[in-house]
Amino acid sequence: MLNTENCSVKIIPLGGLEQIGMNMTAFMYEDSIIVVDCGLSFPDDDMLGIDLVIPDITFLKENADMVKGFIVTHGHEDHIGAFPYVLKELNRPIYATKLTMGIIDTKLREHNLINNVKRKVVSYGQNINLGPFRIEFIRTNHSISDSCALAIHTPAGVILHTGDFKVDFTPVFGEPIDLQRMGELGKKGVLALLCDSTNVLRPGYTMSEKTVGKTFNSIFEENKNARIIVATFASNVDRIQQIINSAVAYDRKVAIEGRSMVNIIGVATELGYINIPEGTLIDSELISQYPDNKLTIITTGSQGESMAALSRMAASLHKKVTIKPGDVIIVSATPIPGNEKNVAKIINELSAKGAKVIFQDTHVSGHASREEIKLMYALIKPKYAVPVHGEYRHLVAHAQLAQEMGVPKENTFILYSGNVLELSEEKAGVVGKVKAGAILVDGLGVGDVGNVVLKDRQNLAENGIVIVALTIDSDTGELLAGPEIITRGFIYVKEAEMLLDEARCVAEDAVRRCLEKGITDWNKIKNVIKDDLGSFIWDRLKRTPMVMPIIMEA
Secondary structure (H helix, E strand, O other): OOOOOOOOEEEEEEEOEOEOOOOEEEEEEOOEEEEEOOOOEOOOOOOOOOOEEEEOOHHHHHOHHHEEEEEOOOOOHHHHOOHHHHOOOOOOOEEEOHHHHHHHHHHHHHOOOOOOOOEEEOOOOOEEEEOOEEEEEEEOEOOOOOOEEEEEEEOOEEEEEOOOOEOOOOOOOOOOOOHHHHHHHHHHOOOEEEEEOOOOOOOOOOOOOHHHHHHHHHHHHHOOOOOEEEEOOOOOHHHHHHHHHHHHHOOOEEEEEOHHHHHHHHHHHHOOOOOOOOOOEEOHHHHHHOOHHHEEEEEOOOOOOOOOHHHHHHOOOOOOOOOOOOOEEEEOOOOOOOOHHHHHHHHHHHHHOOOEEEOOOOOOOOOOOHHHHHHHHHHHOOOEEEEEOEOHHHHHHHHHHHHHOOOOHHHEOOOOOOEEEEEOOOOEEEEEEOOOOEEEEEOOEEOOOOHHHHHHHHHHHHHOEEEEEEEEOOOOOOEEEEEEEEEEOOOOHHHOHHHHHHHHHHHHHHHHHHHHOOOOOHHHHHHHHHHHHHHHHHHHHOOOOEEEEEEEEO
C-alpha cells in the first residue's frame, strides 16, 4: 500500500471552466506537470474578426522544464484544437488513442509540425509513466470513437478524469464504457473525481447513439424519391457511419462536402473506424450525374457556421450543390449555446428554397445526463469532487449532485480557470492562482489582438469612423490644407453635407486654437480635435464614432 501521508497534488485548470470548450488542465506533483487536453473554443459574437480562442499557457511556459507531456481524452476540437498553436511554444510529447491521434496528426501536417512532435498511440487499459504520474486509459463512450477517461495515479492518490462521456450500452463502434474498471478503482479508493458537467441539468439518461440510426432509416424510407442532405459534426464518426448505413440500405451513393468532413472521414476510414462499402462514395464533382433518389450528401454546417458547406448551399453560394424544392435536409446536431440564431437562419433560408428541413429527433447527445453522472459517483466514491467541462451554472448544479451522492460540501470544489487546488488525504483547498485566460487567434496572428483592439473593432462596427485629414507647415506651423472629413460606416454622406460642413468647421477651429496658443505637439492637437469633434457629433446625433485625425507635414 502506497504511503500517501503528507503527499499532495495540485490541479490547475487552464480552460474548460465557466464555458463549454477550450479544455486544458494541468496536474502538478512536486517538480513534474502533465497536461490533460489542449482545446480551443469558438469566438463570441462580440469578438469581431476573431477565428479561434485558445488557452493562455503562460504558466506552462514559465514551468516548461517541468512539463512531461500532453494526455488527450478524445478528438473533438474543444480538446485538441489548440495543439498547432501551443506546440509551437511548448513542444512536448502527446499521448492519445488511435483515432484521436490520427485526427491530431492531420492538424499537425497542416501546420508543418508532424516531424517535430513526439507522439505515442495508447490503447485502453494501457498505462504510461511520466515522472511521478502513472496515467491509465479507460474506455468510455462519447459522440466520437476512442474516447477515454484517465485514471491519474499519483503519490497522493488516484485522480479520475472522465473526459467527455456518456454511458452507451449499444455503441455503434467498439464496446460499452468500462464501468467494471471504474468500480475497481472506486473500491481501492479515489482521491478526486473530475467529471463532465455538460448535461448535468438534463434529467434521466442520455439515449444510445444507435437510436439515431433508426430515425435515419425512417426518414430515408419516407423520402425515397428525394435527394437527402445530412449536416452533422465532422468529428461524429459514429453518426457518419449510420448515415452511410442508411444510404447503402436504400441504394444511394454518398458524396462528402466540407473540408473538415473529408479530412476526418479519410482518417477514420484509413484507421478502420468507418466502414464504407466499395462503390458507395462518389466525388462531389459528380453529384449532378445522379438522380435525386440515388444520392445522399453528407456535409458540414450543422451549427450555422457562415463558411461551412450547408450555409453556402442555403445562400446559393455553393459551387456544386444547388438547393431545390423537394430536397430533404437533415440537421443532425443540437445548436451549441450561442449558435441558435445562426442555425435558425439557415433553416429558414433552406425552407424558403422549398426544401424540407428535419431536425427533430435526429441527434442524441454525447454527454452523460444526471443519472449517469450519479452512477459515476456511486461507482467511484471519490473523497473530493471537482466538476469540470461546463458553464458556471453547470458546475454549481454538479456540485449539488455530488453532495447528494455523499461527497461532503467542504470536499466539493467549484474552480475558476487559473485556480490552484491542492489535494491530499488530509486536506484540500485553493492555495493560489496562476495566469489563465483566453488568447485570441486572428488569421496568422496569435495573441496580438487584445481587449483594446476588440473594443476598437466593436466601436467601428457599431458607430463607424470619422477621419480628419489636414496638412501643417512644419516650419511655420501654419495650416496649409484641410481639414477634410472622410467617413465610413457613420453617416450617408450625400444626405449629410451640411452636418459634415459644420464638422469641418469644428475641426478647423480646434486646429487654429491650438496653433494660436503655440501648441506644436501633434498628439496634443489630435486630442483636441478628437474631443471637440466627438462632443459636436454627440450633441447633434447622440453617436460616438471613432474620430481619427491624420496630420501631414509639408
